[in-house]
Amino acid sequence: MSNWVIEKRPRLSQLTTLLSGPRLESFTMTNSPTRNEFSMHRWSELFIPTLREAPADAEVASHKFLVRAGYIRQLAAGIYSYLFLGNRSFNKIIGIVREEMDKIGQEFYLPALHPRELWEASGRWSVMGDALFRLKDRKGADLCLGMTEEEVMTDIARKELRSYKQLPQIWYQIQSKFRDEPRPKAGLLRVRQFMMKDSYSFDIDAAGLDVSYQKHYDAYRRIFDRCGLKYMIVEALSGAMGGSESHEFVVCTPAGEDLIVSCEKCNYAANMEKATSRLAAVEDLAPERDGKPLEVHTPGQKTIEDVARFLGVSPKNKIKTLALIVNEVDTKTGKPKARDLVVLLRGDHQLNEAKLSTALAGKESRPMQEDEIKQVFHSPAGFLGPLGLSNVAKTKNGVFGEGVILLVDKALEGRANLISGANKADYHLKNVTPGRDFEPTEYADLRSVNGGEECPNCGAPLRIDTAVEIGHIFKLGYKYSESMGARVLDRNGKEVTPIMGSYGIGIERILTAAVEQNNDENGFWLSPTVAPFEIVVTPTNVKDEKLMSTALKIARQLEKAGIDVLLDDRDERPGVKFKDADLVGIPFRVTVGKKVTEGTVEIVQRSTREIHDASIDAVAEYCQKLLRPAR
RNA sequence: CGGGGAGUGGCUCAGCCUGGUAGAGCACCUGGUUCGGGACCAGGGGGUCGGAGGUUCAAAUCCUCUCUCCCCGACCA
Incomplete structure (x- = not known):
């Protein structure tokens, strides 16, 4: 018998002996x-268990190949088991993350099961809606499965941190996270249970936060470099509540769900929620007659394109009027109340909901229903415009006053002789000039960038790609420390609120992105650093x-x-x-x-x-x- | 939640329209021949046809309800 047979691994019975014996430590895997x-x-x-054929329900490359290669098996929608190869690769990725994170912070291991009270303290019990997995214990007490751990980390901070001398702190953990996604998809790309490295920084002031943020920025670069990924770092939305800076680490792939705007010349890159562009100048129409708003008959012309064609003008000279309802909370009674919102955009532009949300300080909005439109505009949809709106809100110190909120995109600021609906069936208005014929509550950046527009930095054309988000860092500010009551004494014995940052890495997304990036018809290849x-x-x-x-x-x-x-x-x-x-x-x-x-x-x-x-x-x-x- | 599609052996699928008691390829087991890009021959094992109810002498097939999965949209610090 050849010697390789003799040296086979021990059978299960021998294994048991080995594992219970003193040689346990030498049998690590x-x-x-x-x-x-x-x-x-x-x-x-x-x-x-490799498969010759991909499962019928797999669409994207990473899903097909990870299943075919025996890395993963599906248990339910958005829930996967990691088999031997998958787990090995996973552990290597986690190893790299841990090594780099240990250079800047300290690892914890926190519960995945959280009490309701904690999430109510931060306000997220209601904010997160259906995305939060909720359950009850035998006593009927409400619990949830953590999506992130701001609450738990901040809870530790508020109970333990007392002095500026204890700051700064960077705490991190690598843990399963849960999100009840409305639609899990694309294999490991969008799942309901996933592994995440999340870290949180606590600093005495903004300058300290800058340092913690930069440490993460650098650590993330080392992590993704070591994983062998080709990635981009893009500016991202920091959230409506107090955040000031945020970056996403993304990998471009057609399977991705994020839209990334980047400059072909300079290093400008941002996600669609944040990106801006320089617009080429548009020639305004010449005023007609006395230059005052002028009704024109436009029978049955409802869409921007219809009207532009009918009148022989470009959509760029048209105002797009969107009728929305904002959900607000009455400051006096604390009850929810609906408020009318009108948004104006250039005819060829698209509303960016993230930017709108920012302009509304995080409040949610929805399109008006047909009867609501009638009530506010006294006109059917298709012929709406800003003129004739009664009681438009004014802004005082950045706060909206009473009335209809009229938000106008900056692309319309300074324009003249535009065409808008006349708030009258089958009629539009010519010669509409913002600032003269109507006064907006506020001008704001509300539109989405289109491919080919000019880079805000250098003027070169912008391109748009789809990408997978693999990491996200951002300056949280005081949102959690404030609402949950974390306080320390500063140098002068004065009580101050620590400023926080929060930083995440999706472990399976690193694997998924790597597979998306490196595959051919026969399979995929990983960097030796993360390959099983x-x-x-x-x-x-x-x-x-x-x-x-x-x-x-x-x-x-x-x-x-x-x-x-x-x-x-x-x-x-x-x-x-x-x-x-x-x-x-x-x-x-x-x-x-x-x-x-x-x-x-x-x-x-x-x-x-x-x-x-x-x-x-x-x-x-x-x-x-x-x-x-x-x- | 809205729209579309699919559930038949481990995988990919046929059978359903027109009811008669389940099939192919791959995978698996045994024996043999093979051995540099998913071999061949012979034999064999394995299926509550997603679930429940109904129609019928008889249901994978027809009807009703339901569950699950996938895709598009809505949604998504």
């Missing part, structure tokens, strides 16, 4: 250079003792060199083994085949398909050289 013979990873003994194994050693025929002993020898050499190696010792035809090796994401393959008689084996790079011949004794050295750039 991680990538350890001191691994013993027992821990050699042999494909024939592992559970790596760095090298797979593939003897083409396991019944050939010469091949098999050589393969085993090489695998041992590689392990001794500290390389994470998988030995494909299955009694399968070479084609099957090659196909599987191509599929499962391992970046290098050592093929032990017919060239062994000449004393060489092949080293195949999965990404490029480059083949290098190496002499059997020099394989380890060669592989180390290949792996070095990634490590």
Whole structure:
């Protein structure tokens, strides 16, 4: 019997003895250079259920390949099990995150199950709506599953932090998070349970927060670099409540759901919720007659395009009028109340709901119903405009006064002789000039950027890409520390509220993005730093003792060199083994085949398909050289 | 929540329209021949046809209800 059979891993019965015995610590399963013979990873003994075909319900590449490669299996909509390979890759990603985070902060492990009271203290019990998983315990008390851990972290801070001397603090954890997504999709891209690294910083002042923020910015770059991702850092919306700065780390891929605006020339990049652009000048129409608003008959012309065509003008000279209702809370009674909101945009522009929400200090809005429109405009939809609105609200110190809120996009500021609806069926108005014919409550940036518009920094054309968000950092400000009552004494013995930052990384999104970024028709490849194994050693025929002993020898050499190696010792035809090796994401393959008689084996790079011949004794050295750039 | 689609062996699917008691390919098990890109031959195991109710002598197939999954939209610090 050849020696490789003798050295097989112990059977389960032996294993039990080993695990209960004193050698427990030597039987670890991680990538350890001191691994013993027992821990050699042999494909024939592992559970790596590869599939020839993708499941019918998989659409995006990462979903298809992660299932086919035996990384994951679906348990329910948006809930996945990670099998052996998936978990290994996962743990490597987490390892990198942990190493880099440990350089700037301290790891905690917090509960996933939170009491209602905590989320009521921050106000998010009601704000989060259906996205929050809620449950009751046996006593009927309300609990929820954490989506993020601002509340828990801030709770610790408010109970423990007393003095400026204890600041700054950066606390992080790596934990399952739960979100009851209305529509989970695309495999691991949008799920209901996911692993997240989340960290929180507590500083005495804004300058301190800047430092904590920058530390995260730098750590995130190191993390994503080490994971081998090609990513972008873009400006993001910091939220309506007190936030001042925010960046998203994104990977561009058609499977993504975020829209990213970036400049082709300079380094300007922002997500759609935040992006702005410089607009090319538009020529205003010449005034007609006396230049005052003038009714024109426009029978049945309801859409912007209809009217523009009918009157022979560009949509850029038209005002788009949107009728909305804002949900407010009455400051006196504390009861919810609805308020009319009219938004004006240039005819060819689209409303950006995130920007609108910012302009409304975070309040939610919805389109008006037909009867509400009638009541406010005394006109059917399709012919709405700002003129004739009664009781338009004024702004005092940034606060809206009583009346209808009229928000006008900045692209309309300074324009003249525009066309708007006349608030009368089948009529529009010419010569409408903002500031003269009507006074807005406020001008604001409310529109979405279109591809091809000019970069706000340098004027070069902007492009729009879809992307996956893999990390997000932002300055929270005082939102949680204030509402939950975290206070410390400063240098002067005065009580102050610490300023916070919050920072997240989606662990499965790193894996997903990597697969999206690196795949072909046969499978995908990962950076050696996050691949479940760095090298797979593939003897083409396991019944050939010469091949098999050589393969085993090489695998041992590689392990001794500290390389994470998988030995494909299955009694399968070479084609099957090659196909599987191509599929499962391992970046290098050592093929032990017919060239062994000449004393060489092949080293195949999965990404490029480059083949290098190496002499059997020099394989380890060669592989180390290949792996070095990634490590 | 609105619209669309799909649930039949582990995977991909056929059968349903026109009811007669379930099939293919792959995977799996045994034996044999093979062995550098998902082999071949022979034999074999495996299915409450998503669930419940109804119609019928008889239901994967027709009817009603329901559950689940996928896609588009709404939604999404």
